[in-house]
Every structure is written in structure tokens, then in C-alpha cells.
Amino acid sequence: MKNLQIPTMRPQPGHFYAVGIGPGSPDMLTVRAARLVEGCDTIISPQAKGSSRSLALEAVQPFVDRQEIIVNNYPMERNGEKSRKRWHLFAEEVVRRCAAGESVVQITLGDPLIFATSSYLLQSLSEMMPAANIHVVPGISAFQIAASRFAETLTLQEDRLMLMSATDLSAVERALGQCETLVLYKAGTCIDALMDLLCRHNLLDRARLVSCCEQGEHELLLDDLPSWQSRPLNYMTTMIVRIGSRPWLEG
Structure with a gap:
């Protein structure tokens, strides 16, 4: 077997990298993400205010050695202006x-x-750094890992896939008629109302739900939503509703 040399990005002095690390398992980081984490000078890890742990930081522990770690505590609140001001101040530290x-x-x-x-x-x-010094590294998103748990196709041919937050139920209801597959993030925050909505549209049997994916014993998979019994769910809950399929267009 050949010893292949895999070309990949290495962290450069004076550069910033926003790195997606996937659902929270070390083995689901891309090679590029792992190399950047293990080779950088500073790691910034988000942590919700009031939480005692950072799932993101736990996921990259196998790649942490000498790097300085900054845990950025932030309140999870729906206030766009306050959030932008808070992150702008933090951006000044990154620029420095x-x-x-x-x-x-x-x-x-x-x-x-x-x-x-x-x-x-x-x-x-x-607004504060040259564009050439800012990089984004994609990661496996929640809807991808959630769909993989059930091995069900998200789209075929002309099917439309829509991603949105579940928190605005009126917007969710409109979306049901605008796509073939609807992915709802933050479904745990309004799960009972969401179940009622899908029931009214006869879509409960077409929905799947994953909470705390890749988090061991905390992971919850539900593929039989008509039998749902109300319970609190984690904020990190994703629902996939396979509404239907569009006819294939010929020619």
C-alpha cells in the first residue's frame, strides 16, 4: 500500500480560520480541520453561558497540545443587535x-x-481584516448526520431541500408547501407545537427526529413520531420532514 501524502491547508501567521468540526466526534473532523486545529497558535471555542462544558472543545481534544485556548462564553438569546456588538468586540481581540x-x-x-x-x-x-487572511473550513452539518442515521434520501432529481429554524411556526407551515424535504433546526425549543402542526398536515409519519447526535448515551433517534410522548428535548435537535417528491422533468 502506497504511503500517500495528502496535501492540506496549514495555519499561516496572521490568518483566521472558522473551522467546522461536525457533530462532535473527533473522527468526524475533516483532515483539513484536524490539521488546522493541531497546528494553530490559538483555538477559540464557543460555550453557551451557564454551561459547564464546550462540546466543540471536547471534540478536538485529540488534536490539542500546545495551543492557547480561549473559551468564549455567550448568552443564547434572540437579540441580533446585542449579539453583533458582542461579537464585534471579540473580533477586535482576534484582529489583535x-x-x-x-x-x-x-x-x-x-x-x-x-x-x-x-x-x-x-x-x-x-470589516477589520483583509479577505485573503480569512478562511472558512466546512464541516458536517446537523442535517447531514441526522439524515445518515435513517439512511433516507433527502433529494432526487428536481426535489427542493429547505433548511430553516423551527422557532417561527407560521414560517414552517408556509415552507411545507414550498419544498419536498424540510429540515428544521432548533426543533427541541418548540417540539410540542411542531408536532401539532405536522399532525394537522398529516405529515407526522413522514418526519424523523435526531437530538444530541453523536453524543453517546444522550443521542435520541425518533422515526415513529405518531407515537411521540411529550418530553423536554435538547436545543440541538434536528427534524427532517420528507414531504414528497417532484415529478422528473424530461428533456
């Missing part, structure tokens, strides 16, 4: 470190551009 020649990696569960705290930081950094 990069100007001093450090390579900085911010790790985030899932993908940095899909419902991720990285998006706030990237918005601020885009």
Missing part, C-alpha cells in the same frame, strides 16, 4: 492576535456558515 503574527482557529460544531456563532464573528472580521 493576528496582527501579532498568530494563527487563530475558531471551532464550531457543524458548519461555520449554517446557524453557527462563527457567522457573527466573520461578519465583523470582514
